[in-house]
Structures are given as structure tokens and as C-alpha cells.
Amino acid sequence: MLPKVIIFDNISIDGRIDGFSIDNELYYHVANEWSLDAVLMSNNTLLKKFQLKHSNEGTDCKVREVNEIDNRPLLVVPDSQGRIRIWDDVLETHFFGDILVLCSRSTPQEYLDFLEEKYIKYMVIGYDEVNLGTALEELNLQFGVKNLRVESGGKLNGLLLRDDLVDEVCVLIYPNLVGGISPDSIYSAPDLNSKEGVLDLKLLKMEKLKNEIILLHYRVMKYQF
Ligand SMILES: NC(=O)c1ccc[n+]([C@@H]2O[C@H](COP(=O)([O-])OP(=O)(O)OC[C@H]3O[C@@H](n4cnc5c(N)ncnc54)[C@H](OP(=O)(O)O)[C@@H]3O)[C@@H](O)[C@H]2O)c1
Known part of the structure; x- marks a missing residue:
């Protein structure tokens, strides 16, 4: 659905x-x-809104426990080129319950490894670009959005x-x-x-x-x- x-x-x-x-x-x-349940935000908009700069730096993210009563929305960002690095800063804004990065088969493996290291959730969906229709279906199916x-x-x-x-x-x-x-x-x-x-x-x-x-x-x- x-x-x-x-x-x-x-x-x-x-x-x-x-x-x-x-x-x-x-x-x-x-x-x-x-x-x-969620906010789908384009990557430059995210950087502009939170006045964040592309960077490899930042403090380490931690494993986030799923809190059933957390009613803050899930932040979903298509970033198939792996441009956004400072997810910990985004989490620190406390606007979002969690983050999901939408990647594709063209996303550099190094970026996927980076997301794993930072405990940031991601979905690989689509070839060159993120397949938005399938991503929305999966958001509903896997995250109840x-x-x-x-x-x-x-x-x-x-x-x-x-x-x-x-x-x-x-x-x-x-x-x-x-x-x-x-x-x-x-x-x-x-x-x-x-x-x-x-x-x-x-x-x-x-x-x-x-x-x-x-x-x-x-x-x-x-x-x-
Ligand atoms: N006035 C307002 O309310 C308002 C609100 C928001 C933004 N803005 C302005 O809009 C301008 C443009 O913002 P933006 O660059 O963030 O947005 P955008 O150019 O509309 O969209 C870029 C997003 O779309 C994804 N995308 C691009 N091609 C795709 C494809 N073929 N399939 C799937 N996904 C695709 C990109 O992910 P990939 O990198 O994976 O391709 C990226 O996350 C900014 O200057 C911002 O200030 C204004």
C-alpha cells in the first residue's frame, strides 16, 4: 500500500x-x-534547512532504541550519491524520531559502510536513482508509514x-x-x-x-x- x-x-x-x-x-x-508519520526531504533542502555543510566529521551516532511512544516523524532523504554525512547533527535537532536514507545500486559502497558505522538506517531501492514508488511502498510495509x-x-x-x-x-x-x-x-x-x-x-x-x-x-x- x-x-x-x-x-x-x-x-x-x-x-x-x-x-x-x-x-x-x-x-x-x-x-x-x-x-x-514521516517527512520526505530532498537532500539540498535538508542541508539548507539545518544549515549543515557536507563533511566527514561529526561525533559518532549511537544505536537508537525504537520507542513505541515516540511520535516524532521519520526523516526520509533520497541521497543516492551519498552526499550527506552529518546525520548525527540532524539527529541532535530532535525534530525526527529516526532517519532513513534512500540509496540506489549506484550509491558508493563506501557510503553504505559509513551509514552502517553510524547506525543510520538505509534502503537500497532502484538502479541509477532511487525508485520513489517502490520506496514509498516499502516505507509503508517496513516502517508503517x-x-x-x-x-x-x-x-x-x-x-x-x-x-x-x-x-x-x-x-x-x-x-x-x-x-x-x-x-x-x-x-x-x-x-x-x-x-x-x-x-x-x-x-x-x-x-x-x-x-x-x-x-x-x-x-x-x-x-x-
Ligand atoms: N519554498 C519552499 O518551501 C522550499 C521547500 C524545499 C526546497 N526549496 C528549495 O528548492 C531548491 C531545490 O531543493 P533540492 O535540491 O533539495 O530538491 P530537488 O532538486 O527538488 O530534489 C533533489 C532530491 O531529489 C532526488 N532525486 C533527483 N532525481 C531523482 C530521480 N530521478 N529519482 C529519484 N530521486 C531523485 C535527489 O536524490 P539523489 O541525490 O539520490 O538523486 C534529491 O534528494 C532549494 O534551493 C531549496 O531551497 C524550497
């Missing part, structure tokens, strides 16, 4: 996710209202949306127009050949929050053909 997947991003009026000031406190206030929030840039969002793996999209819309060509958008994917691939959404919630920020929460309509 696939978990329920909710994409949640801050966007400007023109759909950009970078290049304007974001109210992190507000974002997490909204996000924490949902009781979700029934629902998760995606905190990511447009590429990972795009992969999930194009693979029909997203159930809901929630955005905080800021009263900003960023413009430009390079800033990432909430949904980056190859151009469509026709309007058939355009996703229809159904509005679930609309709310004006502080500083003229608007919350829009949609369900992704899934059609059976």
Missing part, C-alpha cells in the same frame, strides 16, 4: 520556491498541525507528481513576484506534449494567514481509466 503523500511548499505568486523570504516559523506551525509530508524542491515534487504518487498539495502563497528564469518552481518536470497530463486539483482548504500569506490546500484528482 502507498502512504498518503502531501507536498507542502512556500511559493511566490509566480510559483517560485526560492528567491524570497520564507517564514519558517509559520511553515512549521502549519506542518505540525498534521500528525504525519501511512502518511508523509514532502519538503522538497521542484524536481523531487515533479518526479512524484508525474508518477502519480501525490495525494495532496498544500502551499503557503507569499505576496511576492520573483520572476527570472533560474529560480526553481514548485513543480519541475519535462514539458508536456498535450494538456492531458495537466493535473486537476480539488480545493480542500483556503485561509488567509499573517502578513498576507494565503494557505491553499488541494487534493490531487486521480482518475481511473
